Amino acid sequence: GVQLVESGGGSVQGGGSLRLSCAASGYTYSIFSRACMGWFRQAPVKEREGVALFDSDIDSDGRIRYADSVKGRFTISRDNAEKTLYLQMNNLKPEDTAMYYCATRSTGWCTSDQYDYNYWGQGTQVTVSS
Numbered sequence: 001g002v003q004l005v006e007s008g009g010g011s012v013q014g015g016g017s018l019r020l021s022c023a024a025s026g027y028t029y030s031i032f033s034r035a036c037m038g039w040f041r042q043a044p045v046k047e048r049e050g051v052a053l054f055d056s057d058i059d060s061d062g063r064i065r066y067a068d069s070v071k072g073r074f075t076i077s078r079d080n081a082e083k084t085l086y087l088q089m090n091n092l093k094p095e096d097t098a099m100y101y102c103a104t105r106s107t108g109w110c111t112s113d114q115y116d117y118n119y120w121g122q123g124t125q126v127t128v129s130s
Helices: 029-034
Strands: 004-009 012-013 018-026 036-042 051-055 064-065 074-079 085-088 097-106 125-128
Touching: 004 097, 018 036, 018 097, 018 125, 036 074, 036 085, 051 074, 051 085, 064 074
Parallel strands: 012 125
Antiparallel strands: 004 018, 018 085, 036 051, 036 097, 051 064, 074 085, 097 125
């Protein structure tokens, strides 16, 4: 099966930056390059929300979507050859504090509904202090 492993979380002060990585295994290059990949986050007592979504840059011209709360600050990217997804987070705010998860769905376009995704990483904690 597919396995996703996130890394890069940590504690930073407001205004700082972090870069998250998600390494995928169990996908061939061909499947990974065509797969929807996304970053979600979940803060305590809140619903898990889609942060950044990246459809295949082969089959859909690389459609990317961001949550309004992170537009202009976060950048999602992917390296298909390395089967790795990234999330560059700049100008971090305390409200960005959450567990961040990488997710993929084996078929279909990206959606913001967590229940459409069938593979998840274990998560990496991001804590932003004011």
